[in-house]
Amino acid sequence: DAGSGVEEMEFNWDEYLEDTGATAAPHGSFKHVDTSLQNGFAPGMKLEVAVKSDQNTYWVATIITTCGQLLLLRYDGYGEDRKADFWCDIMTADLHPIGWCEQNKKILKVPEGIKEKIADQEQFLQQVLKGACSAPANLLEGLHRGKNPLDLIAPGSRLELQNFQDSLEAWIVNVVENVGGRLQLRYEGLEDSDKFDQWIFYLDPFLHQVGWAAQQGYDLKPPLAIRSLKSEADWQEILKKVKEEEEESSVPTDLFKDKPVIGVHSFSEGMKLEAVDPLAPFVISPATVIRVYDDKYFMIEIDDLRPERTTSQSYICHVNSAGIFPVQWSLKNGLHLSPPLGYPGQDFDWADYLKQCGAEAAPQSCFPMLTSDHGFKENMKLEAVNPVDPEEVCIATVTKVKGSYLWLQLEGCKKPIPDCIVSMESMNIFPVGWCETNGYQLRPPRKAIVNKQKKIAVVQPEKQILSSRTVHDGLKNQELNSSDSVVINGKYCCPKIYFNHRCFSGPYLNKGRIAELPQSVGPGNCVLVLKEVLTLLINAAYKPSRVLRELQLDEEAAWHGHGETLKAKYKGKSYRATVEVVRTADRVADFCRKTCIKLECCPNLFGPQMVLDKCSENCSVLTKTKYTHYYGKRKNKRIGRPPGGHSNLEVAMKKPNKRRKRRKHFFVHKKKRPSTSVDNTPAGSPQGSGAEEEDDQDESELSHSLAQDRDKRKRKLRTFSFSDDENKPPSPKEIKIEVAEKLQLDSNPLEWSVSDVVRFLKSTDCAPLARIFLDQEIDGQALLLLTLPTVQECMDLKLGPAIKLCHHIERVKLAFYQQFAN
Numbered sequence: 119d120a121g122s123g124v125e126e127m128e129f130n131w132d133e134y135l136e137d138t139g140a141t142a143a144p145h146g147s148f149k150h151v152d153t154s155l156q157n158g159f160a161p162g163m164k165l166e167v168a169v170k171s172d173q174n175t176y177w178v179a180t181i182i183t184t185c186g187q188l189l190l191l192r193y194d195g196y197g198e199d200r201k202a203d204f205w206c207d208i209m210t211a212d213l214h215p216i217g218w219c220e221q222n223k224k225i226l227k228v229p230e231g232i233k234e235k236i237a238d239q240e241q242f243l244q245q246v247l248k249g250a251c252s253a254p255a256n257l258l259e260g261l262h263r264g265k266n267p268l269d270l271i272a273p274g275s276r277l278e279l280q281n282f283q284d285s286l287e288a289w290i291v292n293v294v295e296n297v298g299g300r301l302q303l304r305y306e307g308l309e310d311s312d313k314f315d316q317w318i319f320y321l322d323p324f325l326h327q328v329g330w331a332a333q334q335g336y337d338l339k340p341p342l343a344i345r346s347l348k349s350e351a352d353w354q355e356i357l358k359k360v361k362e363e364e365e366e367s368s369v370p371t372d373l374f375k376d377k378p379v380i381g382v383h384s385f386s387e388g389m390k391l392e393a394v395d396p397l398a399p400f401v402i403s404p405a406t407v408i409r410v411y412d413d414k415y416f417m418i419e420i421d422d423l424r425p426e427r428t429t430s431q432s433y434i435c436h437v438n439s440a441g442i443f444p445v446q447w448s449l450k451n452g453l454h455l456s457p458p459l460g461y462p463g464q465d466f467d468w469a470d471y472l473k474q475c476g477a478e479a480a481p482q483s484c485f486p487m488l489t490s491d492h493g494f495k496e497n498m499k500l501e502a503v504n505p506v507d508p509e510e511v512c513i514a515t516v517t518k519v520k521g522s523y524l525w526l527q528l529e530g531c532k533k534p535i536p537d538c539i540v541s542m543e544s545m546n547i548f549p550v551g552w553c554e555t556n557g558y559q560l561r562p563p564r565k566a567i568v569n570k571q572k573k574i575a576v577v578q579p580e581k582q583i584l585s586s587r588t589v590h591d592g593l594k595n596q597e598l599n600s601s602d603s604v605v606i607n608g609k610y611c612c613p614k615i616y617f618n619h620r621c622f623s624g625p626y627l628n629k630g631r632i633a634e635l636p637q638s639v640g641p642g643n644c645v646l647v648l649k650e651v652l653t654l655l656i657n658a659a660y661k662p663s664r665v666l667r668e669l670q671l672d673e674e675a676a677w678h679g680h681g682e683t684l685k686a687k688y689k690g691k692s693y694r695a696t697v698e699v700v701r702t703a704d705r706v707a708d709f710c711r712k713t714c715i716k717l718e719c720c721p722n723l724f725g726p727q728m729v730l731d732k733c734s735e736n737c738s739v740l741t742k743t744k745y746t747h748y749y750g751k752r753k754n755k756r757i758g759r760p761p762g763g764h765s766n767l768e769v770a771m772k773k774p775n776k777r778r779k780r781r782k783h784f785f786v787h788k789k790k791r792p793s794t795s796v797d798n799t800p801a802g803s804p805q806g807s808g809a810e811e812e813d814d815q816d817e818s819e820l821s822h823s824l825a826q827d828r829d830k831r832k833r834k835l836r837t838f839s840f841s842d843d844e845n846k847p848p849s850p851k852e853i854k855i856e857v858a859e860k861l862q863l864d865s866n867p868l869e870w871s872v873s874d875v876v877r878f879l880k881s882t883d884c885a886p887l888a889r890i891f892l893d894q895e896i897d898g899q900a901l902l903l904l905t906l907p908t909v910q911e912c913m914d915l916k917l918g919p920a921i922k923l924c925h926h927i928e929r930v931k932l933a934f935y936q937q938f939a940n
Contacts (some may be wrong), residue, residue, distance in 0.1 A: 624719030870898025
């Protein structure tokens with residue numbers, strides 16, 4: 119697709135939420151995702167631990183709390199006394215499941231601190247271990263030690279999947295891929311075909327460990343959809359082979375302990391209800407219970423009154439299945455109920471329909487109470503599976519909320535679909551950022567601006583350097599081939615814009631990055647082509663934010679073209695500004711030349727003209743240290759740094775004594791730089807590097823004395839202000855005082871809520887960062903796990919503020935170990 123280079127840009131959730139003004143659905147609303155992140159250990163579990171004072175003896179300990187791969191333990195016998203609680207790392211500590219000492223002839227001995235409390239060791243152990251839950255052995259020993267249980271479902275593992283359309287039979291499936299608990303499953307016997315693959319979350323009630331069907335008394339048979347692909351003998355042979363290899367590919371049974379438990383239902387055959395077809399969840403329709411298997415499972419069918427129908431939409435349900443409602447549910451919630459196919463007339467009435475069918479409505483007591491305790495609201499964003507193509511995960515917008523159901527509009531699907539009806543308990547919806555976290559492709563939204571006729575063709579540069587003649591001949595052919603489109607679009611069609619990377623790139627643009635750009639962009643609509651060119655140039659700069667400021671529309675300049683908002687990212691901060699772009703083809707060459715002059719590079723660096731062997735400007739003799747001469751700068755200017763204002767050849771020649779232009783309004787809070795050399799820059803608002811701040815102060819004229827120039831700089835600095843008083847950085851003196859103070863905590867940081875963490879930060883000189891902790895929902899446990907690299911990466915902080923923040927975190931850790939750990 120010719121336009122894909124422009125349309126399918128890298129997707130960023132933060133920018134998307136900012137552009138749409140939407141909010142993300144809260145992470146706590148996705149219970150299945152929270153469960154998948156747990157490490158398999160839970161408070162209350164017991165294990166056998168080496169006694170610190172005597173490494174050859176062990177004693178029983180209880181898990182008090184978990185924090186990643188750290189466990190807070192308390193020896194049994196201390197009761198509620200927490201003074202001897204201690205932390206252990208699963209990967210390094212000598213930890214074992216209950217019964218390990220007995221099996222390995224190791225000694226269980228009461229630790230010194232509680233010897234007096236325990237008179238009879240044997241009797242005490244019998245008492246505390248009665249009905250106790252041992253920590254999972256597979257997570258304490260062997261290859262799986264310290265691993266997240268989810269990682270144990272590796273590709274090649276085997277599971278049993280219930281048929282959810284035909285009958286209660288099940289069949290073996292192989293795990294092809296595990297994406298954060300979302301499994302791509304392939305039916306055993308179809309190793310070479312992905313046509314019938316299923317995508318299911320590992321906690322789905324229809325997915326079980328191998329052996330489940332035999333335990334429950336169900337048959338192991340392939341589903342009807344694939345049964346005809348092989349003979350009965352072949353399927354039996356496959357089953358025999360699987361049973362022989364069962365040990366190698368089995369998944370630990372305790373992995374499914376968090377699966378929802380299926381309750382007992384009270385439906386009977388012939389009952390009517392309202393239902394959503396799980397394979398096409400777009401409408402609510404009348405449905406009938408057509409079969410009851412046992413007290414757990416029953417089959418329903420979407421009603422279809424057409425006499426000529428050949429297929430039926432039936433599927434197996436249990437009492438907690440999503441998408442089944444009592445009669446009149448749609449009416450009570452103000453929703454449209456889609457009449458059965460073949461129903462005479464448009465106005466559907468349940469009373470008439472029940473009388474006509476001679477059926478009864480399923481009573482309200484058959485349906486579980488719907489929860490309304492959730493955090494979903496209209497217009498919130500999340501990630502959701504496309505029900506038509508379950509391999510796709512798309513951006514979803516909540517368009518409606520009714521009871522415990524959401525109506526989701528999916529963006530970026532290969533084929534557009536209506537709003538989907540999804541339960542809030544569904545395991546096919548995920549929080550914002552889930553795909554990125556798990557390395558899975560999220561379908562990006564389609565850009566409405568670019569249409570089929572106006573796509574930009576991006577031609578990648580050739581790997582080898584071609585001779586000028588070859589390039590020239592190729593270019594002629596390209597021009598001939600594209601001549602039709604130029605005629606069709608007339609004066610608004612931009613010709614190809616070439617990046618001539620051998621030309622002088624100036625002080626702002628990185629020559630290496632310019633060389634990596636496409637050979638050309640276009641032809642196409644002028645505004646679209648030039649916007650793409652400018653975006654590529656901004657991203658090829660040493661400091662993208664600086665180039666954006668140079669290109670920004672000067673408010674004093676005459677308006678001749680079309681204003682486009684461009685963005686730049688620099689050091690984790692986002693910048694945006696309005697840039698003037700010409701709309702007609704006759705002005706493109708002049709626009710490109712003037713933009714080059716603004717950026718102080720060769721006027722032929724990019725434009726409609728392709729430079730073959732030698733640039734007409736003879737720019738090859740220039741280097742980064744000679745650009746001042748090229749653009750007619752005064753000799754007293756510092757060499758080697760890009761100048762601050764616009765000073766190109768034309769301006770310098772016309773007005774040699776013109777003072778620096780008034781600074782443009784750049785939509786970024788800039789920070790006041792303190793007069794001392796200490797870096798007290800608070801994080802929180804976008805900024806450039808130190809050199810960039812100095813660039814902003816490039817003033818000096820020959821006629822001014824040094825003292826006057828310094829005064830002017832001070833006045834200029836005073837015009838910058840902080841966004842609020844909280845952001846004012848403390849003086850070095852204040853910092854020294856705080857460092858010297860020993861921190862005394864009133865409560866255990868492990869029990870701190872997000873609000874407690876924010877309250878603590880606001881009492882330090884890192885108060886401006888409190889908002890980040892609130893947004894990221896960092897509580898006390900998470901705070902204790904933060905390190906300098908994590909803080910820098912995840913919070914996009916500069917080194918100075920990150921070090922300060924980590925200093926306070928280390929103080930909390932130290933106080934925690936001194937006051938609470940022992």
